[in-house]
Amino acid sequence: MLDTNEFIFGLTETKQSCVDLLDNFDSLTAIIPAMILREVRTNLESRYQLGKEFFRLLAAGKNITILWADPPLELIEKHIALGFAEEDAAIAAAAEWAGAEFVISENRHFLQKSRGLTFQTINAETALKWLRL
Amino acid sequence: MLTKTVTVKVPEYLYEESQRLTTLGLFRDFSDLITAGLRREIREAQELLAIEPDDWQTRLTSLRTQIRKKQTKNGKKKKETEADLLAALRATRKQIWAKEYRPRYRLGA
Numbered sequence: 002m003l004d005t006n007e008f009i010f011g012l013t014e015t016k017q018s019c020v021d022l023l024d025n026f027d028s029l030t031a032i033i034p035a036m037i038l039r040e041v042r043t044n045l046e047s048r049y050q051l052g053k054e055f056f057r058l059l060a061a062g063k064n065i066t067i068l069w070a071d072p073p074l075e076l077i078e079k080h081i082a083l084g085f086a087e088e089d090a091a092i093a094a095a096a097e098w099a100g101a102e103f104v105i106s107e108n109r110h111f112l113q114k115s116r117g118l119t120f121q122t123i124n125a126e127t128a129l130k131w132l133r134l
Numbered sequence: 135m136l137t138k139t140v141t142v143k144v145p146e147y148l149y150e151e152s153q154r155l156t157t158l159g160l161f162r163d164f165s166d167l168i169t170a171g172l173r174r175e176i177r178e179a180q181e182l183l184a185i186e187p188d189d190w191q192t193r194l195t196s197l198r199t200q201i202r203k204k205q206t207k208n209g210k211k212k213k214e215t216e217a218d219l220l221a222a223l224r225a226t227r228k229q230i231w232a233k234e235y236r237p238r239y240r241l242g243a
Contacts, residue, residue, distance in 0.1 A: 088231035
């Protein structure tokens with residue numbers, strides 16, 4: 002699962018590892034929760050009026066599953082108890098619910114956590130190495 | 135016009151806001167507002183679906199080019215730093231969670 006920052010950094014070419022990750026996105030099996038979709042769209046729209054273009058991009062992806070349903074409350078509460086802020090707990094809950102193996106993020110609030118998680122949190126640079134992209 | 139009666143679940147805050155707009159006379163009633171929203175969403179979705187699909191790399195390159203053009207047009211010659219952008223993304227996440235997603239759950243204060 003890719004966090005919002007991977008898409009935004011990769012699209013705006015803010016960070017090279019994120020650019021490379023998006024360049025290789027088609028070789029990943031990716032899960033995108035609806036909340037991340039909403040965040041990326043909102044950010045692209047407010048900055049560049051290109052929110053809808055993100056959907057056109059996703060339509061060109063081969064191995065993308067969009068998780069439209071909201072994750073259960075119990076999983077959000079579990080991740081809050083693990084120290085996540087509510088809004089990050091919702092993303093972590095979606096990752097667990099969808100059975101994601103990795104959450105790829107540049108957000109230190111994610112990267113600093115590992116205890117009790119059913120997925121590994123890595124940044125784009127590590128993902129490129131581990132997933133041999 | 136033939137109509138169909140359906141039951142929809144909407145977040146409370148959206149329902150309350152829709153009641154306010156209806157009271158102000160912007161919509162005849164809740165059904166009128168829902169119909170207007172559906173028309174708009176369906177039109178936009180049809181526009182998106184009508185586009186010939188490209189491959190990922192073509193579409194990615196195109197989107198990056200459009201972003202670069204907008205950045206130049208907006209006068210953002212100096213790119214936001216990674217830290218600035220991360221902070222802005224966190225703020226957006228917080229807002230979207232609080233406004234759209236949190237109301238769907240019964241979380242403690």
